[in-house]
Amino acid sequence: MRSLSEIDTIVKRASKGVGYSWGIAEEVGKNIKLLETYGLSGLKNLNDYFNSLKSKKFQHLTHISTENHSKIPYCPIIAGTSFLDQIDELKDLVNIKIENMSYPILFLPFLSRASEIVGKKISLKIDEKIFLLNFNQNIYSNYFANEILKHADLIQISFIKNSNTFDQNEWDNLYKLSTNTFVDETDELKKSAAGAGLTDND
Amino acid sequence: MKINLRDPKKIMKLSKLGCFHQSKLSFLRSFLKEFKTWKYNRDLFDLDENGFGRAVYSFSKNKRIYSLICFANKIDDNERSDRVIATKWDAAFTLHDGIPSKNDLDRLSENVPKQEVGRMSYKELTLSRANKSVRIFDHVVDSLSNGRQPDKSKISEVGYLYRTTAVYGSGKFGLADRFRIKNRNEIFGPFRLEMMLVYLVRQFTFDQVNHIAKYKNPKKAIKLDNNICRNLGIGNSTGLGMAPFIVNHPTLLNNWISARENVLKKIREIKVVEKKSEDIFKNCLKKSLKNISSWTTDSEFQKKKILSLNEDLIKFTKFLDENPLFQSEYPFNEIYLWSEKNLKDECIEYIVSMMMEPFDEIVEPYVYKMSSEEDKFFTIPASRTIQDLRRILEEKYSDILKIDFSKKESNQNFWFISKNKEEPRLADRFHDNGSELEQPLAIARDINELYSRISNVKNSLKVGKFLLENNDLRHVVRRAFIIEKFPYAEIQDNTIGSELVAIDMLRLKLSFFGAVKFDPRSDKWLRISMFQGAPLPEDLNSFNDQWVYNSLN
Numbered sequence: 001m002r003s004l005s006e007i008d009t010i011v012k013r014a015s016k017g018v019g020y021s022w023g024i025a026e027e028v029g030k031n032i033k034l035l036e037t038y039g040l041s042g043l044k045n046l047n048d049y050f051n052s053l054k055s056k057k058f059q060h061l062t063h064i065s066t067e068n069h070s071k072i073p074y075c076p077i078i079a080g081t082s083f084l085d086q087i088d089e090l091k092d093l094v095n096i097k098i099e100n101m102s103y104p105i106l107f108l109p110f111l112s113r114a115s116e117i118v119g120k121k122i123s124l125k126i127d128e129k130i131f132l133l134n135f136n137q138n139i140y141s142n143y144f145a146n147e148i149l150k151h152a153d154l155i156q157i158s159f160i161k162n163s164n165t166f167d168q169n170e171w172d173n174l175y176k177l178s179t180n181t182f183v184d185e186t187d188e189l190k191k192s193a194a195g196a197g198l199t200d201n202d
Numbered sequence: 203m204k205i206n207l208r209d210p211k212k213i214m215k216l217s218k219l220g221c222f223h224q225s226k227l228s229f230l231r232s233f234l235k236e237f238k239t240w241k242y243n244r245d246l247f248d249l250d251e252n253g254f255g256r257a258v259y260s261f262s263k264n265k266r267i268y269s270l271i272c273f274a275n276k277i278d279d280n281e282r283s284d285r286v287i288a289t290k291w292d293a294a295f296t297l298h299d300g301i302p303s304k305n306d307l308d309r310l311s312e313n314v315p316k317q318e319v320g321r322m323s324y325k326e327l328t329l330s331r332a333n334k335s336v337r338i339f340d341h342v343v344d345s346l347s348n349g350r351q352p353d354k355s356k357i358s359e360v361g362y363l364y365r366t367t368a369v370y371g372s373g374k375f376g377l378a379d380r381f382r383i384k385n386r387n388e389i390f391g392p393f394r395l396e397m398m399l400v401y402l403v404r405q406f407t408f409d410q411v412n413h414i415a416k417y418k419n420p421k422k423a424i425k426l427d428n429n430i431c432r433n434l435g436i437g438n439s440t441g442l443g444m445a446p447f448i449v450n451h452p453t454l455l456n457n458w459i460s461a462r463e464n465v466l467k468k469i470r471e472i473k474v475v476e477k478k479s480e481d482i483f484k485n486c487l488k489k490s491l492k493n494i495s496s497w498t499t500d501s502e503f504q505k506k507k508i509l510s511l512n513e514d515l516i517k518f519t520k521f522l523d524e525n526p527l528f529q530s531e532y533p534f535n536e537i538y539l540w541s542e543k544n545l546k547d548e549c550i551e552y553i554v555s556m557m558m559e560p561f562d563e564i565v566e567p568y569v570y571k572m573s574s575e576e577d578k579f580f581t582i583p584a585s586r587t588i589q590d591l592r593r594i595l596e597e598k599y600s601d602i603l604k605i606d607f608s609k610k611e612s613n614q615n616f617w618f619i620s621k622n623k624e625e626p627r628l629a630d631r632f633h634d635n636g637s638e639l640e641q642p643l644a645i646a647r648d649i650n651e652l653y654s655r656i657s658n659v660k661n662s663l664k665v666g667k668f669l670l671e672n673n674d675l676r677h678v679v680r681r682a683f684i685i686e687k688f689p690y691a692e693i694q695d696n697t698i699g700s701e702l703v704a705i706d707m708l709r710l711k712l713s714f715f716g717a718v719k720f721d722p723r724s725d726k727w728l729r730i731s732m733f734q735g736a737p738l739p740e741d742l743n744s745f746n747d748q749w750v751y752n753s754l755n
Contacts, residue, residue, distance in 0.1 A: 002376065005380070006375075026677060082670060084581070084582075085665075085670060087585075087666070088585035113581060116581075
């Protein structure tokens with residue numbers, strides 16, 4: 001088994017070897033390591049993409065807007081790097097669409113890292129495949145195939161507002177249960193056992 | 203009294219870093235302290251009469267076990283090479299996580315002797331190989347087999363029975379990635395498992411000579427005296443492969459240097475020094491003068507440094523004898539200030555290391571601050587502005603911005619990865635081929651280019667926007683934002699200039715390992731000794747913490 005450290009190093013060198021700058025090659029090394037950590041086939045997709053560079057041309061998406069189209073498929077590495085570099089402006093957009101993206105799995109780790117930077121979960125749809133990117137801590141998805149995904153017709157990205165996944169009743173019910181661990185204070189205790197406030201959120 | 207940290211622009215110069223010495227912060231010393239309460243055992247020793255075969259040594263505590271697996275092989279004299287490009291070695295080693303099964307041993311016997319072309323698994327933590335020091339190994343075996351101890355002067359001249367040429371860890375060749383083990387308290391310090399490997403290999407070398415001598419002459423043979431064993435370490439030959447490490451791991455480098463600088467600052471701030479501490483310091487100084495006389499080398503470069511160290515230490519001893527500094531306040535600050543004024547860097551840094559000896563309570567907390575979660579600082583803060591970037595470059599790289607890269611000599615060298623060995627190398631840009639495949643280690647040149655590139659860019663422009671058209675400089679933009687937070691993360695010198703002394707980079711790293719007796723064999727590689735003077739496994743429960751100053755006394 002190849003270690004993640006080996007993957008990072010080889011990918012970085014290979015990325016420089018096919019013509020990316022050292023700085024971008026560093027990003028790709030970290031990204032493929034991330035994909036492999038999450039059990040997604042990063043190295044396999046990257047290898048196929050790099051092989052395709054010999055015969056195909058890919059569009060560089062540098063300025064990302066709400067809607068992005070190109071007749072020539074987008075390079076996932078340049079699009080991803082641009083996404084990270086523009087995240088400060090992009091985070092305020094509700095939805096971003098990118099049509100015609102090559103090897104979209106290679107675009108995914110950039111978004112995962114973006115989720116951590118902006119502190120928001122990101123929903124990513126690659127055609128019918130759904131990914132929920134959780135602050136670069138984990139990825140929830142209905143797609144776990146160990147295969148090469150050469151192309152996506154449509155990528156849809158949305159930043160998810162930070163909100164609870166539960167309603168007030170559910171919270172109140174659990175809070176009520178949590179009070180079973182509290183002690184009713186006598187007047188004497190109220191005077192002598194002074195400490196933290198009403199709740200103890202540890 | 204508040205003492206300022208030393209200025210990174212002075213400390214991070216290669217000529218200064220190349221004068222660093224081992225200290226209490228060094229990894230091999232902190233390893234010994236951490237593992238002194240662990241149970242040591244020799245679990246297997248299956249060598250034939252010539253000392254070839256396999257052996258297993260372990261450290262265990264509670265349910266954790268680390269096992270060193272040794273494979274001793276027969277090689278011809280002409281196959282023995284110091285260089286990393288060798289393919290056969292007298293012995294090969296791996297540190298295994300847990301107790302190796304028979305299957306593990308068989309699997310590893312097929313792979314460990316092959317080193318870089320073998321495959322390890324996530325159950326192996328470090329990997330190394332070593333060759334006998336021909337000068338001394340046969341002499342020791344012959345002496346022991348004839349019932350006498352080896353000649354101490356010969357031992358002193360070499361200092362070890364075996365010399366390693368590489369110690370690998372952190373995921374290389376399939377070894378365990380650091381994330382698998384990083385939360386273990388006992389290895390919360392850089393290179394701790396590499397140090398364990400070397401330490402156990404040292405014990406293997408003693409057991410092997412005793413074993414061969416016994417087979418050679420069962421009636422007369424005696425065991426190598428423990429005091430001689432203590433004065434033997436493990437040698438190491440180190441080439442340029444190590445140099446890029448300190449450029450490629452800026453936050454780690456910062457944490458090493460920062461620990462040293464903070465410890466120095468705290469020691470200088472001690473108002474009254476107890477007699478006991480004064481005695482430890484003076485005792486180390488006394489022993490140093492003797493120690494240094496056993497530091498031999500053929501390198502003119504190093505001979506000058508040793509001579510200067512020796513002269514300066516004599517000068518310093520005289521100064522201490524003539525001035526009752528320890529009767530006044532802040533004696534170590536006085537010592538430091540006097541040293542800066544009167545001594546050369548080689549001795550100043552030696553004294554800095556020695557100043558740490560009495561102060562466990564100051565040093566220990568910093569031992570645990572010398573690792574780094576590097577990935578945390580990887581992403582470029584693209585929302586920052588060019589004004590921020592410019593300020594960082596002007597503040598943190600002011601000396602580097604003065605280097606004139608239009609001059610040929612400023613660009614003399616380039617770093618590359620050798621195709622046949624996949625190891626870093628250094629070559630002359632104007633003489634050798636391959637500079638178009640240069641590694642991104644010319645930080646000073648690229649920082650200069652970045653500064654020039656932003657000279658006409660609006661202050662308010664976001665870094666992310668700037669990068670859209672300037673991704674060729676992305677690697678140094680990333681570094682600039684790292685250096686903003688970590689002042690000791692960058693070498694404040696030109697790593698491709700004609701004046702570059704590459705072994706300064708090696709020495710910096712090796713000093714943090716705890717290496718002594720730097721012996722440059724050229725301007726690109728050197729030999730050192732590790733664990734010379736260190737306690738044996740049987741001494742670990744109770745040993746003199748200043749053991750490094752006892753070496754060969």
